[in-house]
Amino acid sequence: MTEVRPEEVSAILRRQLAGFEKEADIYDVGTVLQVGDGVARIYGLSKAVMSELIEFPHGVFGMVLNLEEDNVGCILFGESREIKEGDTVKRTGRVASLPVGESMLGRVINPLGQPVDGRGPIGSGQMMPVERKALGVIQRQPVKEPLQTGIKAVDAMIPIGRGQRELIIGDRQTGKTAIALDTIINQRTTQTEKARREGIKPVYCIYVAIGQKSSTVAQVVDTLQQEGAMEYTTVIAATATDPAPMQYIAPYAGATLGEYFRDSGRHALVVYDDLTKQAQAYRQVSLLLRRPPGREAYPGDVFYLHSRLLERASKLSDELGGGSLTALPVIETQAGDVSAYIPTNVISITDGQIYLEPNLFNSGIRPGINVGISVSRVGGHAQIKAMKKIAGRLRLDLAQYRELEAFAKFGSDLDKATLATLRRGARLVELLKQGQYVPMPVEKQVVSIFAGTNGYLDEIPVEHVERFEREFLEMMELKHADMLQAIAEAKDLTDDLVNVLKTILRQFTDSFKSAVGA
């Protein structure tokens, strides 16, 4: 802290006092009837409106959620212990909102926009309401640009477009957050000069942590910092220690911040990690406000809770600047039960899902994506041509492999074609394995999958596939960087490129085979 000079103080005081007129302050008040568990009932406040902020004593704020005949139901965003029955509360006249702007990037904030990273206040003037209506049909257009996750399995078979909503669903400890984080980290490439030349616009990221341990959030922030991803990322944290109302509004705050970027013609990605916890927080406040419970004790409007949130993801029409807001909601299932209430709801709202399975994950297939039941309903239009050309084949090969896999376990008497399919499939599965925090640029994904689907790996032993890929990509970077560059720029695999690639691969495969003695 810099020293404040006495004359500076006097100057500030004089300036403030000059503009300080003695005028009456007019406000509406109410009285606390009942308080506890993060909710309060207030008598009076007859003019309060829905989702308006209410000021309680001790600097605690609340939000109106229930308007009844003679009282108002509020959720509290702070410690409810200090508030007593009979306390006087004030209307603020504004609905729950948070400051938005570029200055939010690189920061960790709570859902009300206050910094929680201990790095001082955030200077941002513009306030936007947390709850906003989703855009209509006229303002939108279909998704068309890809949002590269840097994960081979996803970008090839479950492509995500900018403005899409793709659900990440799976049991605990199956790598849901890892996929989301890798995607955020991979957006680093969109911020570079190279991306600008290729016509790829930068993507700003927002990671909303709902009901997680504070230590987990700290770890995420640390990882993002180490990977250089915090520069274009905001973390909104409503941890397990925060009151349930905070956890309930956190995703909406994330969407609002994302909409700021979208509405100014830019691209944003919001990760909601995870919506199961948010639904639980909402169930808690709903029950405390005495709303009738429904299935699994969730209130009747729990579908609307998620649909209005995910509808805010969108791709704007060109007249409105063509910005986009992509949403990656995360849902945690219990023992793979996707037919529970919240998972079915969110599956039906989103444009597809990435389904993660613990047995795949535990057998070493990481990311543990079950490509058979994972889909992207709209992302195909956004995929680059080069990827589209090779991904169709990949999907087909893997589907055939899965079909024969169980069957092959019985007998050894298999015909040649079956053996070839199995051989190809095992290598493709191996090829799609990828470590955490190592997102791969799309041009490298293309050449690597090209090698797999065109049979160049068939002769390589399965345990050498990973080494093959690594050395092949190293070689491509060293000797054929122009080729990778060409794919990245043209976004297509022309026949000429295919022929060159085939020659390169033939040579490399031969030398690799002799190197490993296969």
Next chain:
Amino acid sequence: MKNVRVARRYAQALMAIAGERNVVDEVARDLEAIGKLLLASRDLRALVASPVIREGKKKAVFRELWDTRVDRATMAFLLLLAHKQREHLIAEVVEEYQALRDERQGILDAEVRSAVPLSAAQERELRTRLARSTGKNVRVRASVDPALRGGLVVRIGDTVVDASVRRQLERLRELLREDVTNTHA
């Protein structure tokens, strides 16, 4: 909270009857007297609140106390309350009835707190000003609160007009604090 809601229903019914028979003010006077008596007499309060005393006994007491002194509508109402076993709500009903009558006659209650007692002229001036700004007749209930340090606070319904020195000081403090945090941002 529930009690207020029930009391309001009864008060509305009484008001409707009184309005039809043109005895709104008489009933109001009766209720006020009843309210006062309730406050003054501990025994009466105990009688009204007790669930043990039978309906018939209560009715008899009500009749003896008020039969000749109050309007027919008021008496019938008291007996109805006893019959429905809602007599413990009398105090609330009295309050609600007064509120309904004020609303009907366009009277607003203004609670005025000032640091020093208001002179009669000041109070009159305040009343005419408040009447002009609200467009209704204003009944001023004045009280003195030295903690305000100066100026006055007027509360009409849920709305507070705060022109006290205490509030001014609070605002000044907020302003200065904001300025300091902003300079160091």
